[in-house]
Amino acid sequence: MDRKVLLGVTGSIAAYKACELCRLLAKKGIEVQIVMTGHACELVGPATFRSLSGRPVALDLFEEPSAAVHHIELAKSAPVFMIAPCTADVVNKLAAGVADDLLTTTALAFTGRLIIAVAANAQMYLDEATQTSIRKLEARGVMVMAPDSGELACGDTGPGRMPEPVVLVAAAEEALRSSEALKGRRVVVTAGPTREDFDPVRYLSNRSSGKMGYALARAALQMGAKVTLVTGPTALPAPVAEKLDVHEVISARDMCAATLDAAREADIVIAAAAVADFRPRITSETKLKKYALTELAEQKEGETVITVELVANPDIISQLRELREDLLLVGFAAETQDVDDNARQKLQRKGLDFIVANDVSRTDIGFGSEDNEVCVISGSGQTRIAKSSKFEVAWRLLELVAASRVC
Ligand code: C5P
Numbered sequence: 001m002d003r004k005v006l007l008g009v010t011g012s013i014a015a016y017k018a019c020e021l022c023r024l025l026a027k028k029g030i031e032v033q034i035v036m037t038g039h040a041c042e043l044v045g046p047a048t049f050r051s052l053s054g055r056p057v058a059l060d061l062f063e064e065p066s067a068a069v070h071h072i073e074l075a076k077s078a079p080v081f082m083i084a085p086c087t088a089d090v091v092n093k094l095a096a097g098v099a100d101d102l103l104t105t106t107a108l109a110f111t112g113r114l115i116i117a118v119a120a121n122a123q124m125y126l127d128e129a130t131q132t133s134i135r136k137l138e139a140r141g142v143m144v145m146a147p148d149s150g151e152l153a154c155g156d157t158g159p160g161r162m163p164e165p166v167v168l169v170a171a172a173e174e175a176l177r178s179s180e181a182l183k184g185r186r187v188v189v190t191a192g193p194t195r196e197d198f199d200p201v202r203y204l205s206n207r208s209s210g211k212m213g214y215a216l217a218r219a220a221l222q223m224g225a226k227v228t229l230v231t232g233p234t235a236l237p238a239p240v241a242e243k244l245d246v247h248e249v250i251s252a253r254d255m256c257a258a259t260l261d262a263a264r265e266a267d268i269v270i271a272a273a274a275v276a277d278f279r280p281r282i283t284s285e286t287k288l289k290k291y292a293l294t295e296l297a298e299q300k301e302g303e304t305v306i307t308v309e310l311v312a313n314p315d316i317i318s319q320l321r322e323l324r325e326d327l328l329l330v331g332f333a334a335e336t337q338d339v340d341d342n343a344r345q346k347l348q349r350k351g352l353d354f355i356v357a358n359d360v361s362r363t364d365i366g367f368g369s370e371d372n373e374v375c376v377i378s379g380s381g382q383t384r385i386a387k388s389s390k391f392e393v394a395w396r397l398l399e400l401v402a403a404s405r406v407c
Contacts, residue, residue, distance in 0.1 A: 035057075118130075354397075
């Protein structure tokens with residue numbers, strides 16, 4: 001395993017705790033490369049970190065001697081980048097994509113598991129700007145370790161203390177383990193809704209935003225997989241990555257064809273898409289005129305009613321199972337009632353290895369929201385994943401899948 005961690009240190013009083021963090025990581029046999037901001041150097045001397053890590057500390061974008069493009073080289077040098085302590089200033093910079101020193105340029109170029117341990121005055125931490133930035137970063141897949149509450153260096157009391165180094169070491173070790181959990185695996189993810197046309201302007205669809213599927217694709221990439229994302233129409237920017245293949249589709253039948261095709265070479269398929277179960281039996285090539293539809297209408301209980309015929313779409317999961325007995329198949333069950341029972345039945349009926357049950361009747365999780373809370377059910381039991389960002393849920397789910405006997 002590539003046991004390397006980039007440890008970013010920013011200008012918080014808690015920088016002194018990063019010395020202990022560095023020492024503990026090194027003691028675990030982890031190669032630590034320190035990156036410091038100018039403000040951090042005002043609080044703790046780079047020489048201390050140089051001794052503790054046994055390596056030169058990265059300080060300056062243009063320092064000599066270094067690789068041609070120092071921050072890019074650094075960004076590629078480790079699978080895990082932990083910024084601890086991470087000041088409110090750096091949280092807000094990261095969220096905005098600001099890259100004006102070595103630490104922030106490296107973070108922007110980094111594609112692995114980014115963990116930030118926030119340390120700030122309670123007001124600065126709780127300020128709307130910082131909280132909005134934290135939500136943004138979480139949605140992008142950054143693991144944000146919430147600060148502990150207690151007495152702060154400034155004398156105030158509240159949330160803002162950097163979590164203890166032992167807690168951060170455990171998080172770094174777990175991230176190192178998981179960052180290779182799907183190495184060499186080929187993963188196909190379906191995401192978003194499908195759109196079933198009545199005519200060139202009208203369609204039948206659902207509320208899926210695609211966020212869960214996109215988070216799964218990004219998490220699988222960070223865990224070392226080669227990923228194919230088959231996505232219905234969403235408002236999300238498609239992730240860009242070397243090991244990612246994106247297929248944009250519109251209808252369930254297109255999604256079915258693209259997924260079956262990609263699955264021929266895959267090890268794991270995660271069906272997170274909300275596929276429309278039915279489509280209009282007839283799709284008009286030209287826009288259906290209101291007067292023509294009205295002519296077909298009948299009057300029922302004082303209303304003008306037209307009847308539309310729908311036909312069933314192919315069930316992608318069932319077809320995948322028919323195609324490949326050996327494929328590890330993960331499905332989702334978006335339910336509004338008897339969530340776990342319905343999911344368990346679906347697991348068996350569809351021949352799935354895992355089913356992820358979520359309650360879409362709740363407005364704080366599921367469809368469209370940033371968070372999710374799920375129950376992962378397999379033949380050998382069930383695990384609840386507590387409410388967290390969709391990316392964290394994706395990460396935990398993939399850890400379970402990677403650790404399973406069938407994988
Ligand atoms: O039966 P239900 O549609 O609730 O099952 C949801 C699961 O089945 C999801 O994983 C979804 O991606 C998948 N599905 C599918 N093909 C369909 C409908 C749903 O693969 N036509």
